[in-house]
Structures are given as structure tokens and as C-alpha cells.
Amino acid sequence: MTLIPPTRLKPRKNPVQARAKATVDAIFEATAQVLLSEGLARLTTNHVATRAGVSIGTLYQYFPGKEALLYALVEQLLDQVACQIEEACAAAERPTLDDCAALFVETYFAAKTGDPEKARALYLASSHLEMSALVSRTIVRLQDAAAQMLRRCPEVRAAPPDEVVTCWVAVVTGGTRQILEDTNSAMLLPGFHIELTRLSSAYLRSAFSSGPKRSDG
């Protein structure tokens, strides 16, 4: 929405009838499935169309090409995550640092693990060079949401420094990705968000209330 993708990446038209909406959904769903079962290299438009149960011509009525299809999928999935984070962060009125840590981590983690397959598909698809702007944009949204939440935190006096917010968001998103993509560590996944919350609390405290309660100046 906010971004202006080149024509090559924009959808050709949006579905208006209910049946067409179902078709597009099926195409998205099929794309994610093929991505997971075959990998990005073997993802072909014909294969996606077949898996979606529609003809190849139908696919090309909505998307000008393979890349546009992936672009739309990534855009959709990223937007869902960003919206959930923004909503959750905005809802915290006077959070403690620990609240901030828990809220951000839990929300992000839940958004990702709610449908781990889709999350993995997203990681695969977003490795396409042209998606990087989309990812960047989403990261900025997360950073802004986090920074504004921290600013409403009584323990935080001034505006939180960029490096801290950047580092924190990078570490939460990157760490989660690492765990989700590593099929080996998938077993101890349930405990991960707890550790990640502890880590976040420790970091935020060390960044914002470092001295022993430096009283009012």
C-alpha cells in the first residue's frame, strides 16, 4: 500500500466477485505450499496454478508474472505481522520495561508461530532481491511501534536512542527467524520466546535504567 512497486510487480487487477477472491486466495495458498515443498528454485507459475486448482491463464489475469505473485504474497504476510505489532504496542498505556519486552516479543512470536509454515514460506520468498525494500519498510514500522511504546514507559526519560531500538528489533526478528528456519532446534521452540523475553528485559534495563535508580534531576 505505502510502497509504489514498479508495474512489473503490481497485481494486474483485483478480484471483485466472491469466486474470484477465492481464486486469488487459492493461488496465494498454493504459492506458499509450493514454496515449502519445492523451494524457491522450483516454484513455477504452472506448478502454482496446478496446485491451486486453476488454469495457468487465470493466474496471469491477476499477476503479470511470477515475481509479482511473490511480491504480493510477501506484502500481505509482512503487513499482517506489522499490524499486529502496531496494535499491541499502541494498546500499552503506561508499560514497565518488562511489559515492553514481554509485549513485543510475545506478539511478534505469536504472529510468526501462529502459522509457522507461512512464516517459513515468507522467509523463503523474501530472499528474492526485490523484496528487500518491502522488508526494510516493515522493519521501520516495527521500530517505530517499539520506540513509541518505550517513550510511554515511565522508566524511560528521553526518546530511546536509535541504536538501541534498531538492535532490539533486529535481535528479536532475526533470532526468531533463526529458530523458525532451523528445523533441528524446532523442538525447543516452545521455550524460546521465554528466553527471548528475558533477554529483552535484561537489555532494555541495561539501556534505560542502568544506574541504581538515578533519582530526579
Place this chain on the structure above:
Amino acid sequence: MTLIPPTRLKPRKNPVQARAKATVDAIFEATAQVLLSEGLARLTTNHVATRAGVSIGTLYQYFPGKEALLYALVEQLLDQVACQIEEACAAAERPTLDDCAALFVETYFAAKTGDPEKARALYLASSHLEMSALVSRTIVRLQDAAAQMLRRCPEVRAAPPDEVVTCWVAVVTGGTRQILEDTNSAMLLPGFHIELTRLSSAYLRSAFSSGPKRSDG
């Protein structure tokens, strides 16, 4: 080396003469370059051979296919990083927690940013489904190196819990990836490893010296 890849992914033969070694190196180099300039989708064997200045036939004498080429490249780059970490961690004899944090982060960060282009190429290539085992293996090596270093740390009494090591390593590697891949935040990259070190120190302290020096039991 440690892994036993299916024939489809193993190199066909190793170069023995110096000239052949140079050829294989050129192919690797060209692969990384094409990966960065064209992306994984447009990486073709013909294109790589051209960029390397060798004939397509030559490429196929050493690698049975495109995937094997990528596999070998990823294997090489991952091994370099793991070796550097293992070496650095093993060299620390009686480190403090802060030493551990700094050593691991600085070494990993230096290994990645020493050649950021190659690091980015690695991320692109490793998104191929079949590389996940290779990545997993490397992560385990990093975890082991970190765990053994922590065990030699006077502030750490017992063996460090798996969740902590897993979380820490995931966060350092994942966070670094996030920063390296995001071209926007590339500018404040120089400060990132400092924050990451602070974060690591804070986390390790909260995990290992949480109470006020719970004396011997």
C-alpha cells in the same frame, strides 16, 4: 566434510593442478558475484561460467549441477566462520561473562563484515531448501564453542543451560543477518556490534549471576 551430501550435491572431482585450483576459485568468486548482482533466481550455470571467464564445460567438470555449486560455496563460507569462532572461543582461558560476550560477538561480527558482500551472497544462497542441514550443523558448532567457553568462565558454576546458549547464538547470528541484509540500516552498522555486545553482556549476566551472588551450596 563432516556431512555426507547426496551425490547430486557433491563435487565431481577436486582440482589437483594449480591452474585448476584457480579455475575453481574463479567459479566460486563468480557465483558470489552473480548472486549479488542478479539474485538467486537469475543465477544460471552459463552466466556463472561466463563471469568466471571459463567455459561452461569446465564448470560441469567440477560440479554436477547448479545446486552442487551453491552447496560447495555455502559449505566453504560457513566453515570459515565456524572455524574462526571455535578458535577464538577456545583461546579464552578464564574469561569473565563480559569477555565471553565481547569475544563471541566481535569475532562473529568481524567474520561476517570482513567481506560483507560474501556474507550477503551466503544468505541468498543458503535460502535454498537443501542447505538447511548445512546451516544447522554450523549453528551447532557455534553453540558448542560458546557453551565450552562459558563453562570455563568462573562466574558460571554449572553447565550452561541449552535454552540460554541456543537463544544467545540465535540472537547474535540472526540479529547480525538482519542488519547485514537490510540495506537501509547499513549506515548504522558500525555501531551495531557495540550494542550487540552490551545486549549479550546483559543477557548472560541475567542468566548466570542473577541473584546477588548466591554463595556456595
Place this chain on the structure above:
DNA sequence: AACCAAGCTGAGGGTTTGCTCATATATCTG
């Protein structure tokens, strides 16, 4: 019913890609 968008189909043209193989050159060994 008659009409018109909107939606769907899938064979096939043109292109790209992966890979082979017959041939040629370079390096080594005795």
C-alpha cells in the same frame, strides 16, 4: 430471456536453462 461483464481455460509459441560430448590444449613423467 437477453445481454454483458467478469472470470476461466489450456494448447502452444518463443525463450531460457541445464547439461553433454567430441575435440583441443596444457602439464607432468620418464
Place this chain on the structure above:
DNA sequence: CAGATATATGAGCAAACCCTCAGCTTGGTT
């Protein structure tokens, strides 16, 4: 030098792929 081995070449074929288009079906409106 002569033979053996290692290395390099690149035209070209089979397969895979992207995408179009002319015609067909479905849903909605009057």
C-alpha cells in the same frame, strides 16, 4: 621427445519455463 593424464572449450540438444490469446462459462442486471 613421447605418451599419459589433467584440464579446458563451446556448439547444440532436450527439457523446462513464462506467458499469450481466442474462445468458453458463470454471475448479475434489466
